[in-house]
Amino acid sequence: MRDVAVIGIGCTKFGEWWDRSFRNLFVEAGVSAIEDANLAGEQIDAMYVGNMSAGRFIEQEHIGALIADYAGLASEHIPSTRVEAACASGGLAFREAVISVASGMSNIVVAAGVEKMTDVDTSLSTDALAGAADREWEGFAGATFPGLYAMIANDYIHRYGLTREQLAQVAVKNHYNGARNPIAQFQKEITLSTVTNSTMVADPLRLFDCSPITDGAAAVVVAPLEMAKKFTDTPIKVLATAQASDTIALHDRRDISTMDASVAAGNRAFKMAGLERKDIDFVEVHDCFTIAEICAIEDLGFCKKGEAGKFTEEGATALGGQIPVNTSGGLKSCGHPVGATGIKQVCEAVLQLRGEAGKRQVDGAEIGMTHNVGGTGATVAAHIFGRG
Amino acid sequence: MRDVAVIGIGCTKFGEWWDRSFRNLFVEAGVSAIEDANLAGEQIDAMYVGNMSAGRFIEQEHIGALIADYAGLASEHIPSTRVEAACASGGLAFREAVISVASGMSNIVVAAGVEKMTDVDTSLSTDALAGAADREWEGFAGATFPGLYAMIANDYIHRYGLTREQLAQVAVKNHYNGARNPIAQFQKEITLSTVTNSTMVADPLRLFDCSPITDGAAAVVVAPLEMAKKFTDTPIKVLATAQASDTIALHDRRDISTMDASVAAGNRAFKMAGLERKDIDFVEVHDCFTIAEICAIEDLGFCKKGEAGKFTEEGATALGGQIPVNTSGGLKSCGHPVGATGIKQVCEAVLQLRGEAGKRQVDGAEIGMTHNVGGTGATVAAHIFGRG
Numbered sequence: 004m005r006d007v008a009v010i011g012i013g014c015t016k017f018g019e020w021w022d023r024s025f026r027n028l029f030v031e032a033g034v035s036a037i038e039d040a041n042l043a044g045e046q047i048d049a050m051y052v053g054n055m056s057a058g059r060f061i062e063q064e065h066i067g068a069l070i071a072d073y074a075g076l077a078s079e080h081i082p083s084t085r086v087e088a089a090c091a092s093g094g095l096a097f098r099e100a101v102i103s104v105a106s107g108m109s110n111i112v113v114a115a116g117v118e119k120m121t122d123v124d125t126s127l128s129t130d131a132l133a134g135a136a137d138r139e140w141e142g143f144a145g146a147t148f149p150g151l152y153a154m155i156a157n158d159y160i161h162r163y164g165l166t167r168e169q170l171a172q173v174a175v176k177n178h179y180n181g182a183r184n185p186i187a188q189f190q191k192e193i194t195l196s197t198v199t200n201s202t203m204v205a206d207p208l209r210l211f212d213c214s215p216i217t218d219g220a221a222a223v224v225v226a227p228l229e230m231a232k233k234f235t236d237t238p239i240k241v242l243a244t245a246q247a248s249d250t251i252a253l254h255d256r257r258d259i260s261t262m263d264a265s266v267a268a269g270n271r272a273f274k275m276a277g278l279e280r281k282d283i284d285f286v287e288v289h290d291c292f293t294i295a296e297i298c299a300i301e302d303l304g305f306c307k308k309g310e311a312g313k314f315t316e317e318g319a320t321a322l323g324g325q326i327p328v329n330t331s332g333g334l335k336s337c338g339h340p341v342g343a344t345g346i347k348q349v350c351e352a353v354l355q356l357r358g359e360a361g362k363r364q365v366d367g368a369e370i371g372m373t374h375n376v377g378g379t380g381a382t383v384a385a386h387i388f389g390r391g
Numbered sequence: 392m393r394d395v396a397v398i399g400i401g402c403t404k405f406g407e408w409w410d411r412s413f414r415n416l417f418v419e420a421g422v423s424a425i426e427d428a429n430l431a432g433e434q435i436d437a438m439y440v441g442n443m444s445a446g447r448f449i450e451q452e453h454i455g456a457l458i459a460d461y462a463g464l465a466s467e468h469i470p471s472t473r474v475e476a477a478c479a480s481g482g483l484a485f486r487e488a489v490i491s492v493a494s495g496m497s498n499i500v501v502a503a504g505v506e507k508m509t510d511v512d513t514s515l516s517t518d519a520l521a522g523a524a525d526r527e528w529e530g531f532a533g534a535t536f537p538g539l540y541a542m543i544a545n546d547y548i549h550r551y552g553l554t555r556e557q558l559a560q561v562a563v564k565n566h567y568n569g570a571r572n573p574i575a576q577f578q579k580e581i582t583l584s585t586v587t588n589s590t591m592v593a594d595p596l597r598l599f600d601c602s603p604i605t606d607g608a609a610a611v612v613v614a615p616l617e618m619a620k621k622f623t624d625t626p627i628k629v630l631a632t633a634q635a636s637d638t639i640a641l642h643d644r645r646d647i648s649t650m651d652a653s654v655a656a657g658n659r660a661f662k663m664a665g666l667e668r669k670d671i672d673f674v675e676v677h678d679c680f681t682i683a684e685i686c687a688i689e690d691l692g693f694c695k696k697g698e699a700g701k702f703t704e705e706g707a708t709a710l711g712g713q714i715p716v717n718t719s720g721g722l723k724s725c726g727h728p729v730g731a732t733g734i735k736q737v738c739e740a741v742l743q744l745r746g747e748a749g750k751r752q753v754d755g756a757e758i759g760m761t762h763n764v765g766g767t768g769a770t771v772a773a774h775i776f777g778r779g
Contacts, residue, residue: 081635
């Protein structure tokens, strides 16, 4: 397999964009990424796009062709493929782009992610999101995503003694970081009491424990490492791509507060990269809910099981800490346009490794990681990046 | 890139399966394919599944994980990825599986396709299918798929003088073949008058010009060619994988009765395989409507533009003819469970090349081709296969 590098990135501002369409959003992100890579559109060999549920959000399937068309590439007849894995759709689209370049099938490949969630009312979007869980055994029984993650949180609290303040600190940290990220949906710092006094959604998860409904798109361009220097002075090398699955229903898991697919994908990524946990300078993890970040940093091996609350409370995951987590602001503060999130994580890793992350820059960052989860952990994508 | 071979196939009988679920169907197909490849499930490295619109048909997304789980592979945490490109979802899932093996990322990969369409009423399924076209410029204006293909047919008839009987002969031939295929939804031969006297759907397309709404699943196993002989005495080599895109809306095309994406994908496939049209012994094309087969055999270069009606009428595309087309019975007679169709085409190619196609066997078949279309031609996948 050939070595692969990221040579361009682009991202819309995430938010509630009632005046903009699905098409507008991905075109903006795609054009930004292509310009960032100093490419002409005709140089693109293939596209992969992560999208969870355009079928339900905008009644549109066939997203790969739609994107190639509205990106102005229909006359080139380039292959364009949609990949779906619920909230991990972006991470898997990136992975397929990497595999395509690694195989030699393509040279210049765009991996994009997009979701337009605010064109429908909240009951429909909540139900569409429930399609990421087991519809027959969870959705039809009334389980929503806040409800499922609340079960994980309750199990975790019961077993490991996580405090309300430790959990809230995840949100406080991520809003602090997001306040330093121009694309974040929420750019205001919050305090522990903002979280602990917010509306209850699904006990123990309150409003500020939850990522929001968001519109947005992100795109990156990958190329063989050996060609990358033609396009950019700062190619970012893909050191590992890994993916793992688990049962779709939470109740079928071995342990509901350990995501075995995160453990498996993490282990595979570290093995592929030939690196250890201590080599990682920062990590973007999938914090769809605060409890998800707590589980993620343990399941990826950055601290021991049951200790992530204390680890967070002590500032180990903050900017300047032992292992900065979600420097972008995470899903919590950036927002979570489902299909776009996995690609936005890659954009953040690239910015950090280029030294272009502004006020949230991790000093001297040389190696970073991303972790993107579908559903309650039925799909996990993990990637490791290094300076090219 | 490594050479890739198909080492196992499995397919459910296609039909209206009101007593069986999405999950039942793909498990049946997947288990058949794994058994056909003489594999244990634990030997599988990755899965790709083509599915168009489970979000709307059964309110379920996250199909990759669901399939890995219900196939009993959750504990192996194998990567499982859904690919969507409307009616070409299966063809693209197969292509991603081939790329994954060619890259060296995986060895044993399952490519599956599944659609459960009959759990909703026809108005919803028609609307879900319209998601394969441009929702904003076609669907919202009331265009259905029969309507869009009727426009192609009218344009074609006007320009090239196709007769009603020539068009009907496509259906007659495909039902003849389907009557010899145990998995086909319709296993009865029909006559020209069956077609020409059937209910009008969208002028000039009548009921027997249209493929039906169908439930079904299909799966194949691919592996590196060098490993294939360990599993089977009759590996079938993948000589080419090609894909092309075009505008999603029909009205934006250069020529509405030529699918430029079919032309591009066909040319790419022949170039990759180093073969010419005369080398192909049979081809499975995407006959969602009779007119689609007429366009396909021209666009792939098996006859000149405007001559496919006469070519069909003269028997050139029939069993025993110059280039047998849709020996399986095609979408017309097998039925069209959208995500499964592209994989079923691969199953048919493998059966023909193994010499296991029974009463519809093409004598001495050595090289075959498949052609899978999304929407009205916005995505096309083309594959060429040969005896291993």
